[in-house]
Amino acid sequence: MKLILHMSDLTDLYQAVILDHNKRPRNRGKLPTATRVASGDNPTCGDNCTVYICMEGERIGKMGFEGSGCAISQASTSLMTTQLVGKTLEEAEGIFEEFKETVTTGKEPDEFSEVAAFAGVHAFPARIKCATLGWHAALEALKQPDQPVES
Amino acid sequence: MTHDFSNLRVDFPVLDQHVGGRPLVYLDNAATTQKPRSVIDALARYYERDNSNVHRGLHALSMRATDGYEAARVRMAKFINAADSAEVIFTRGTTESVNLVAESWGMANLKPGDVVLCTEMEHHSNLVPWQVITQRTGAILKFVPVLGDDAEGGLDMDALELLLTPEVKLFAFTHISNTLGTLNPVKELCAKARAVGAITVVDAAQSIGHEIVDVQDMDCDFLAFSGHKMAGPTGIGVLYGRRALLDAMPPWQSGGGMISIVEYTGSKWKPSPERFEAGTPNVADAIGLHAAMDYLDAVGRPAIAAHDYDLAQIAREALGKLPGIRILGPRAGEPRSGLVSFAFADVHAHDVVTFADQDGVALRGGHHCNQPLMKKLGLPSTTRASFYLYNTAADVDALVISLSKILRFFRAD
Numbered sequence: 001m002k003l004i005l006h007m008s009d010l011t012d013l014y015q016a017v018i019l020d021h022n023k024r025p026r027n028r029g030k031l032p033t034a035t036r037v038a039s040g041d042n043p044t045c046g047d048n049c050t051v052y053i054c055m056e057g058e059r060i061g062k063m064g065f066e067g068s069g070c071a072i073s074q075a076s077t078s079l080m081t082t083q084l085v086g087k088t089l090e091e092a093e094g095i096f097e098e099f100k101e102t103v104t105t106g107k108e109p110d111e112f113s114e115v116a117a118f119a120g121v122h123a124f125p126a127r128i129k130c131a132t133l134g135w136h137a138a139l140e141a142l143k144q145p146d147q148p149v150e151s
Numbered sequence: 152m153t154h155d156f157s158n159l160r161v162d163f164p165v166l167d168q169h170v171g172g173r174p175l176v177y178l179d180n181a182a183t184t185q186k187p188r189s190v191i192d193a194l195a196r197y198y199e200r201d202n203s204n205v206h207r208g209l210h211a212l213s214m215r216a217t218d219g220y221e222a223a224r225v226r227m228a229k230f231i232n233a234a235d236s237a238e239v240i241f242t243r244g245t246t247e248s249v250n251l252v253a254e255s256w257g258m259a260n261l262k263p264g265d266v267v268l269c270t271e272m273e274h275h276s277n278l279v280p281w282q283v284i285t286q287r288t289g290a291i292l293k294f295v296p297v298l299g300d301d302a303e304g305g306l307d308m309d310a311l312e313l314l315l316t317p318e319v320k321l322f323a324f325t326h327i328s329n330t331l332g333t334l335n336p337v338k339e340l341c342a343k344a345r346a347v348g349a350i351t352v353v354d355a356a357q358s359i360g361h362e363i364v365d366v367q368d369m370d371c372d373f374l375a376f377s378g379h380k381m382a383g384p385t386g387i388g389v390l391y392g393r394r395a396l397l398d399a400m401p402p403w404q405s406g407g408g409m410i411s412i413v414e415y416t417g418s419k420w421k422p423s424p425e426r427f428e429a430g431t432p433n434v435a436d437a438i439g440l441h442a443a444m445d446y447l448d449a450v451g452r453p454a455i456a457a458h459d460y461d462l463a464q465i466a467r468e469a470l471g472k473l474p475g476i477r478i479l480g481p482r483a484g485e486p487r488s489g490l491v492s493f494a495f496a497d498v499h500a501h502d503v504v505t506f507a508d509q510d511g512v513a514l515r516g517g518h519h520c521n522q523p524l525m526k527k528l529g530l531p532s533t534t535r536a537s538f539y540l541y542n543t544a545a546d547v548d549a550l551v552i553s554l555s556k557i558l559r560f561f562r563a564d
Contacts, residue, residue, distance in 0.1 A: 014502070014560070045501055046518045046531035068531045070499035071561070124505060 014071060017117030021075035026082050031064035038141035039067075040133050047073050047130065051137040055146055058088050065134060072118075072127050077134025079114055089142045096135050103131045154454045160541040162187040162446075173511035176549045181329050181490050181537035182515055183379045184360055186443070190383060193442035197435045205434055206408065216434050223437040224424065227389060230444045231374065232365040235394055240424045241437055244388035245356040246276040248375030249323070251390050251427060252352055253280040255403040256373075257321070263289030266318040268349070270295040270306055270335075271527065272328040275520040277354040277375075281323055290320070297331075301479050302528060305333050311343065319349040326364070327357035327488040330521040330533070331480030332463060334488055341370045350396065356380055360447065360539070361489055362456035366391050378436065383443035387436035390427070397423035404429040455540045459489030462538040466491045466547045473554060479533060490537035492519070498561045500532040503554070510553040512546075 034052035041048040047069030054062040063081040067074075080099075084092050098109050099118065106122035109115050121131045160166050163185045168175050177185060197219065203212035205220050221236075228236040242248045261267070267281050271294050285292040295311050298304025306324075315322075322344040326337050341351045350372040355364050360381030366374050374391040378384055392400075402409055402420055406429040412419045420426045447455065467483055470476055470493055477494045481487040494500065500516030507514050515535045518525045525532065536550055 019561070043522075044517060046522075046525065047501075048531075068499075070501040072502070074499075127501070127505065130501065 015117050015120065017079070017114050018071060018075040021078040022071040025065075025074060025078040027062075027064050027078065028066070029064050030066055031062055033062065034064065035146040036141040036144045038137045038144065040137035040140070042069075042073075042129055042133060045069065045130065047133055049073065049077055049134045049137050051077070051134060051141050053138065053141050060085050060087055060092070060142070063138070065137075067134075069133065070127075070130050072121065072130040073133045076118060076131045079118075080134050080138060083113070083115070084138065089139075092139065092142055096139060099135060100132060103128050154450050156454075156458050156540060157543060159450070160543075162189075163541055164188055164191065166541060170511040170513070171509040173549075176510075176512045176542075176546045178536040178538065178542065178546065178550060179513045179515045180539040180542075181357060181380075181519075181535060183385070184382050184539050185541065186382055186384065186439075187446045189446050190439050190442045194384060194435055194439045197438045202435070204431055219438045219441075220432060220434045223441040226441050226444055230448075231359075231389075231391055232367050233391055234367060237423050238366075238391055238394050238397065240390040240392065240397075240427045241432055242375075242388045242390050243386055243433070244377035244379070245274075245354060245375045246280075248373075248388055248390035249277050249352065249354070250280045251403050252373050252375075252392070253284040255400045255427070256350070256396065257281075257284040257288065257290075259399075259401055261285070261288035261290040261320060264318065265290040265320045266316065267292050268295065268314055268319050268322045268344075269293070270324045271297040271524055272302070272306070272331060272333065272521070273323070273325055274329050274354065274356070275522070276356075277323050277325060277352070278523075291318075293319075295324070297524065297527070300528070301477060302331050302333070302524070303480060303482050303485075305481070306335060306340075311340075315343055315347045315349070317347055319344070319347055321352060322349045323352040323354070325354040325357065327355075327361075328480065329357050329490070330492055330519045330524060330535070332487045332490045332492065333480050334486050337369045337371065341372075345370070357488060357490075360455075361452070361459050363452045372396055378440040378443065381440075381443055382446055383440040384436040387433050387440050392423065394423070397427070400426075402426050402429065406430050408432070450540060456489075458540060459538045459542075460487060462542055462544065462547060463487050463489045463491055465544060466536055466538070466550065469547060469551045470554070473551075473558065475558075477530075479528065489539065490535055492533040492535045494530050494533045495558070498557060500534040502561070503534045503557055506557045506560070507550070507553045510549065510556070512549055512553045514550075 031052035033054045035055050036053040039050040049067035052064040065077050103118050103121040106119045121127050165185050201215040203216040205217040224239050225236045227239045267285050296307040298307050344351045352373040353371045355374050355376040359376040372393045378387040409426050409429040410418045411421050479492045504514050504516035517532050
């Protein structure tokens with residue numbers, strides 16, 4: 001499926017991929033086996049997000065998230081969890097850099113992925129921080145040492 | 152209604168534009184109001200003809216600037232029915248006005264064990280300064296609860312009776328809630344506070360541009376508001392203070408303009424209002440605010456209140472029919488100011504605001520500087536539509552049509 005984006009069009013911002021992740025978030029919920037946890041919030045919006053990561057060696061084994069926020073922040077965090085499992089910290093940072101470029105410039109990733117759905121965000125600068133909320137929490141969690149999480 | 156409200160829009164140049172291909176429907180008036188041509192002209196005229204520093208100047212421009220600035224003060228005293236224009240202090244806005252009372256009166260009068268009473272519906276501007284000053288003085292900060300799952304019950308007046316003890320030295324509360332649209336019984340609250348010897352600080356930010364605010368009728372000790380929420384410029388606001396209290400208060404900022412005699416080792420202060428206006432004041436915006444008062448009184452404040460509050464009632468009724476909506480504040484048909492806040496369980500306020508913006512409808516989504524209340528109500532954010540004299544019933548229709556589209560979009564499978 002080739003996505004044709006008209007950047008100024010609002011329906012592009014909220015295109016099918018985003019609406020789908022918002023309505024049926026993947027990996028939503030606390031991860032009881034998580035060894036790394038971090039939270040982020042946008043005080044001006046009231047959005048918040050907690051990301052749970054279970055490491056398997058150097059790589060992300062499982063991810064989960066909780067929180068509340070707009071469709072953009074919820075969908076982007078949901079999508080993120082599907083993109084980062086199996087990745088190392090360095091790989092995750094690279095994917096985040098690419099995602100950031102997509103949401104700030106509208107440039108689609110070199111390789112096709114659902115991340116392209118977020119290209120429309122760049123036309124709405126106030127919403128970029130919504131799109132990156134969960135990603136910032138995930139990278140903060142990744143940089144922590146492994147530790148048991150209270151149940 | 153005596154005034155024709157159908158075409159006041161033409162007095163406001165900024166409203167003559169399209170957003171999202173449609174005529175702008177500006178419903179963010181509780182955040183800031185638009186300015187009529189007469190205010191914009193007054194500002195331009197001042198800078199083009201009269202700009203000069205005020206007081207002590209003996210040349211023509213300085214005398215004109217001083218006259219304009221002091222005329223604005225006299226006009227403001229009349230606007231709020233202050234007994235004396237020396238009771239009108241120009242500030243940057245509501246926040247600075249409240250900070251002035253907290254710093255000056257609070258530091259001079261509050262002791263450990265004293266109580267400062269607030270309400271659960273205060274804007275951060277009438278909450279955070281009291282947190283800071285009670286922490287510094289050892290006084291205790293207490294809150295009058297708000298009743299109801301959707302805050303529909305207003306302030307808990309029974310709890311207020313119990314909270315108003317002789318330890319309460321100051322009671323700070325809002326006239327109108329910027330989040331709920333609740334109209335508080337200011338006169339009654341001031342009388343109850345006075346009965347226990349507490350002074351009152353009224354936040355009139357949400358009422359001053361809509362209805363008659365009469366400080367002598369309210370019998371409040373202090374009243375704070377911003378010019379930009381009453382069709383005036385940004386950067387100017389007012390603190391009204393009872394003369395006897397102001398005369399006993401120390402300055403909160405010091406420097407030029409507020410002194411009578413300065414020696415190297417010490418200085419003497421001028422009386423109010425100069426004592427509280429250190430430095431070059433905001434002359435231009437005071438003069439712009441004068442023009443705003445003239446505009447509002449030409450339309451008539453009782454008529455403006457009736458118009459704005461009616462639109463909010465119409466909006467509340469129409470929005471109440473949208474499936475899955477939660478509306479905060481007074482129930483349908485009960486007294487309500489010119490705003491409506493609402494939330495959908497399945498569509499976040501920021502998505503609503505972004506969508507409505509594409510239809511040219513300007514709303515506000517968020518916590519409305521009222522984080523503790525939102526937390527109490529279990530809401531991360533709400534969407535707020537707030538009305539002013541240039542809005543019409545057609546703007547309510549545009550709001551409802553846009554919201555219906557948004558719900559269809561997000562709820563479609």
